[in-house]
Amino acid sequence: MKAHTFLKSILLFLCLLSFIGCKKDEPKDEMQIISMSISEETGITYDLFDTNKEYPIECMLVMEEDAPRVWQPMTFGTIKGFTYEKGHSYELKVKRTRLANPPMDASAYTYELVQILEDRIITEPDEPTDTDKEIHSEADIEYQELCPYEKYAINPEEIRIDKAGNLFDANGSALLPYEDKRIYLENILDKADANWNLFNKIPYMAYYAYVFSPLTDEIRLVRVSGGGPMLKNVIPADEYQELLDRVWGEEVMKYSLIIVNIYKQGLQKVEFTVRLK
Structure with a gap:
């Protein structure tokens, strides 16, 4: 009886080791703190299922530090803790997480605000009128x-x-x-x-x-x-x-x-x- 109990303990221990080993082999999310620029101009993006690009969606234009000179569309509300205001340009520090197992219908990345480094208001002129009196030709x-x-x-x-x-x-x-x-x-x-x-x-x-x-x-x-x-x-x-x-x-x-x-x-x-x- 004692031998049987000992054998069961050995098997349980081996299973536990195997489980721990599997856990170690599972992919993990990768987190990185990066700088990000956000333009005062907005852009256009499309829903994942809008394959014919018939229904444009207004969005932010962002530039990440490891992709300089490239403005990419990003939907409003993507950066957790950050609210975009039109007419403002921003420099942010954000936490970017690359998901090990992203949803099939979503991005492989998530973003969360760490700090607003700069919030610059671009002063807009008055609303345009139907006719600009100074422009005749x-x-x-x-x-x-x-x-x-x-x-x-x-x-x-x-x-x-x-x-x-x-x-x-x-x-x-x-x-x-x-x-x-x-x-x-x-x-x-x-x-x-x-x-x-x-x-x-x-x-x-x-x-x-x-x-x-x-x-x-x-x-x-x-x-x-x-x-x-x-x-x-x-x-x-x-x-x-x-x-x-x-x-x-x-x-x-x-x-x-x-x-x-x-x-x-x-x-x-x-x-x-x-x-x-």
């Missing part, structure tokens, strides 16, 4: 130093409208409705460009755009923050209705946007066309 726009510069591409470059007011791209694929459609400004600046860092600072960031319409001499000033201007701001409802009422034939309407920074200094001219579907 394209020649009146003063350009920022080193501009115009090919930093942005416009998407879509062509919009087609049917008589019911539905929107399509050049290939005939349906777009979001007029009220919800945004014209995106995509940053195409090569990261290898010698001016990459400079052109991602405030004086070279798109904030407004002057709109030159083929249907009016009025020059409109619209916001482009959030990824680009809303179509309903670029083409107001009355002008949009005028487009629908026209007998176009093969006529193409060209809209020009002169992108300007927060100080209303010119950065670049981009264009898109509108035609009847």
Whole structure:
């Protein structure tokens, strides 16, 4: 009986050693304290399941210390203990944890605020008006130093409208409705460009755009923050209705946007066309 009890104790001890060994072999979360920059400009990201990128989500733009010169989108609320305010740029110290077993539908990293090193408020000018009284023509726009510069591409470059007011791209694929459609400004600046860092600072960031319409001499000033201007701001409802009422034939309407920074200094001219579907 004693021998049997002794054997059971040996087996229990071996099982315990095996369990401990397995525990040691299990992957562990990796934690690191890093510095992180957060831009006063917001960006655009997409839900994991939005494979066609139809529903853009406004987000923060962050730069981690071990990925310098690379601004990455990050959804609001990702950094535990930190609340982002638009118009502020931040320097943070955060705890970044690489999860050993991340959820299948989530990031492999989690973030938690350690310290706000700097919180800088970028002073915004007054809300733009429909017409900027000082701008009567394209020649009146003063350009920022080193501009115009090919930093942005416009998407879509062509919009087609049917008589019911539905929107399509050049290939005939349906777009979001007029009220919800945004014209995106995509940053195409090569990261290898010698001016990459400079052109991602405030004086070279798109904030407004002057709109030159083929249907009016009025020059409109619209916001482009959030990824680009809303179509309903670029083409107001009355002008949009005028487009629908026209007998176009093969006529193409060209809209020009002169992108300007927060100080209303010119950065670049981009264009898109509108035609009847």
